[in-house]
Ligand SMILES: Cc1cc2nc3c(=O)[nH]c(=O)nc-3n(C[C@H](O)[C@H](O)[C@H](O)COP(=O)(O)OP(=O)(O)OC[C@H]3O[C@@H](n4cnc5c(N)ncnc54)[C@H](O)[C@@H]3O)c2cc1C
């Protein structure tokens with residue numbers, strides 16, 4: 001490295017997202033005298049506000065973008081450096097930023113997050129959503145759009161197709177049902193009517209002790225149209241805000257160029273074959289257009305043979321860890337998903353280098369009820385725990401894997417329903433060695449329990465079920481539930497009293 005070290009810090013944290021900021025807060029509170037630097041490429045930092053511990057492992061909070069001065073005022077020994085890390089030299093314990101400065105560290109934590117795994121990087125009509133800028137770009141482009149195509153079947157796609165109004169949405173999913181990263185086909189079936197209306201239909205609980213689903217035919221499609229006024233009546237009013245947080249879409253207007261209804265057409269079990277610009281289309285065989293006219297700026301051909309013209313494509317196809325600047329010349333072990341492998345102390349394979357949040361992959365032997373998903377909650381938990389591990393090492397204190405990694409838990413909202421996911425909520429990794437109990441009341445709630453060897457190992461709770469704490473306890477206690485059988489989901493039994 002040509003440049004000399006400007007300063008050596010005891011701790012450097014890279015990344016001003018939830019993982020990095022939480023790590024800084026934890027370290028600075030535990031060792032207030034330590035010199036800490038936060039190096040971040042973004043002008044603002046993300047902080048957790050209104051934190052609420054819902055149960056032993058479930059937590060809820062808001063995410064706010066704030067100026068970094070807020071953090072510096074709180075922690076006098078903290079220096080925030082607004083620049084991107086260009087290269088890391090683990091042997092000399094130093095890193096270089098894009099503005100040519102070099103900083104030394106005793107301990108480093110990489111919290112560089114992830115970036116959208118776009119269908120293609122080169123096409124200006126293909127958008128990804130990650131931060132405030134990309135959300136604002138989406139809002140701007142949407143305001144002039146008549147039709148968009150959303151590709152992907154995870155969190156962003158679920159939120160987007162529900163929120164967009166005044167613009168036709170073609171939603172292309174690889175799977176047989178919607179929301180494959182969070183739900184199975186049964187939950188998807190429960191949610192689908194919300195695309196047409198938000199009015200809850202009052203039915204009596206229908207207990208479905210064994211699980212059955214009706215799947216769309218391969219390559220099948222469905223169109224859902226919602227009445228905007230009906231939807232407004234059903235939804236509670238929300239204040240607009242500028243921060244991209246768990247309710248990121250509530251801070252921006254996702255309104256297309258037309259007034260009125262929401263219209264979502266679902267294309268199941270298909271992927272993207274090709275994306276054409278209108279110029280490229282001129283040079284392709286005439287049948288490529290299908291029933292489309294040639295006046296859209298971009299066209300997308302799906303593997304089910306259909307071609308759609310649209311104003312732009314949203315690629316909601318997951319994230320890739322932001323590892324590039326840190327790899328060259330170093331010897332990091334990478335996981336299959338491209339993340340920096342970390343052990344049960346959030347340490348990477350390089351000495352004195354830790355990692356947390358979306359950039360890392362948890363490679364310790366997980367608790368049977370936990371799995372990594374790239375979520376705000378886990379970014380916060382990992383950042384917090386990485387800070388504790390770094391401090392513990394410096395202070396020569398022992399530390400054990402935190403309890404939050406015992407049980408996977410996530411609380412969120414999809415299609416205006418509260419959604420709680422616990423443990424192996426989709427029977428992940430259980431093969432055929434599990435059974436499901438399902439209770440479903442159309443428009444009101446969907447409760448699914450995953451049982452293995454008579455014990456509850458996971459649950460999906462959609463709606464105001466109020467079951468999260470009891471089910472969390474049943475999973476953590478590993479209680480044999482065989483004697484209760486299907487009574488477990490009997491709506492006429494107050495399950496809390498049952499297990500008191
Ligand atoms: C639209 C959207 C909605 C979401 N909704 C939810 C939700 O409802 N619930 C939920 O739990 N999760 C949600 N997520 C996931 C959640 O945002 C992420 O899991 C979480 O933000 C990851 O935090 P992080 O700190 O690891 O990374 P990030 O928030 O990505 O932060 C990374 C930071 O590192 C900085 N950085 C990157 N490279 C460098 C470099 N070379 N040098 C210096 N700095 C660098 C970046 O500028 C940034 O400040 C959503 C994600 C998106 C995109």
Ligand SMILES: NC(=O)c1ccc[n+]([C@@H]2O[C@H](COP(=O)([O-])OP(=O)(O)OC[C@H]3O[C@@H](n4cnc5c(N)ncnc54)[C@H](O)[C@@H]3O)[C@@H](O)[C@H]2O)c1
Pocket residue numbers: 119151152153154155156157159173174180181271272315316317318319373374375412413
């Ligand atoms: N409420 C929430 O909890 C929430 C909301 C939004 C986003 N998030 C998180 O933000 C991150 C980004 O969200 P996301 O929706 O992009 O990712 P995701 O991982 O949730 O979903 C990605 C989806 O894209 C599909 N996919 C991948 N490659 C594809 C391809 N080539 N063609 C078609 N489909 C493809 C996958 O099957 C999957 O359905 C994720 O970590 C997600 O968990 C969470």
